[in-house]
Amino acid sequence: xxxxxxxxxxLSASIGDRVTITCRASQSVxxxxxxxxxxPGKAPKLLIYAASSLESGVPPRFSGSGVGISFALTIxxxxxxxxxxxxxxxxxxxxxxxxxxxxxxxx
Amino acid sequence: VxxxxxxxxxxxxxxxxxxxxxxxxxxxxxxxxxxxxxxxGKGLEWVSSIIDSGHSTYYADSxxxxxxxxxxxxxxxxxxxxxxxxxxxxxxxxxxKGVYGDLSRWDNWGQGTLVTVSS
Numbered sequence: 001x002x003x004x005x006x007x008x009x010x011l012s013a014s015i016g017d018r019v020t021i022t023c024r025a026s027q028s029v030x031x032x033x034x035x036x037x038x039x040p041g042k043a044p045k046l047l048i049y050a051a052s053s054l055e056s057g058v059p060p061r062f063s064g065s066g067v068g069i070s071f072a073l074t075i076x077x078x079x080x081x082x083x084x085x086x087x088x089x090x091x092x093x094x095x096x097x098x099x100x101x102x103x104x105x106x107x
Numbered sequence: 108v109x110x111x112x113x114x115x116x117x118x119x120x121x122x123x124x125x126x127x128x129x130x131x132x133x134x135x136x137x138x139x140x141x142x143x144x145x146x147x148g149k150g151l152e153w154v155s156s157i158i159d160s161g162h163s164t165y166y167a168d169s170x171x172x173x174x175x176x177x178x179x180x181x182x183x184x185x186x187x188x189x190x191x192x193x194x195x196x197x198x199x200x201x202x203x204k205g206v207y208g209d210l211s212r213w214d215n216w217g218q219g220t221l222v223t224v225s226s
Contacts, residue, residue: 008117034212038149043201043216044143044151054213087151091211094165096141 002026002090006099012107019075021102023088028068031091033062033072038101041052044087046074081107108132108215110202115220118192128185128202128217136160136180139210142187144198145219154200155187156210165210170196192224 003026013019023033026029031051036044046055048064051071077081083106089098114126128140139157155176156165158209165174185202199221203213 028155038151043218044213045216046110046214047213049206049212073135087152089153093208096156096169098151098153101150 001097002029002093002097004090004097004099006086006087006088006102007100009100010103010105012105013078013102014107015078015080017078019078019104021073021080021086021088021104023066023071023099025069025071025074025090031067032090033064033066033071034089034091035062036087036089037082038087039084046058046070047086078104108218108220110204110215112188112202112217112220113194113197115200115222118189118222120189120193120224120226124189124222126187126189126200126202126220126222128187128206130183130185133204133215134182135178138207138210140178140185141203141205141211141213142176142185143203143213144196145200145201146195149198152198153211156205157185158210167211180189180212185207189222192222194224196222197224198222 005024008081033051035048036043052064085103108130111129118124154199155175173191176185200217201219202217204215
């Protein structure tokens with residue numbers, strides 16, 4: 001199974017800050033890496049697919065990068081609406097696996 | 108697109124429960140579907156996936172042999188038959204729609220249904 005490790009587990013930042021969350025795979029997943037945002041009590045929402053493609057309707061302050069085993073999700077200017085938990089997910093092979101999540105709060 | 112899960116509730120250990128996910132707003136028969144769960148206060152865990160035709164299915168090791176995913180394309184409905192549930196299966200279960208040509212990237216999710224396994 002491919003293990004996905006996110007860091008940090010939690011993060012506190014100020015409005016307008018640039019925020020980066022990283023995700024590392026235990027083996028190469030090429031570009032088959034997706035990012036989801038989950039707000040409390042809600043279903044996850046797809047933000048980024050294929051490592052760097054922005055899902056339709058997602059604000060352009062979100063971006064993704066990386067290939068192989070190392071990936072990142074960046075929010076260029078943090079907004080109050082971005083308070084959520086973020087998960088990376090590899091879709092390269094079954095079993096599909098998620099990172100443990102990064103909880104993002106406003107300082 | 109709308110995905111509406113139902114069938115959750117209290118299940119006895121060793122009993123059975125069937126979850127349903129009613130789909131609307133898209134051509135259901137053309138898309139792979141999946142179940143993803145989230146234990147209370149925990150992260151997301153993939154459970155099972157099924158291709159558009161229903162002819163191929165995939166399972167997490169934690170549920171293999173106990174859970175069965177299926178679909179009825181005439182009724183636009185996805186199912187998860189949960190046999191011999193365990194306490195560790197307690198979670199909110201989400202159904203998720205795959206994107207066209209990719210079973211394991213999910214662009215639409217249901218609101219989830221809570222399954223509690225307890226005697």
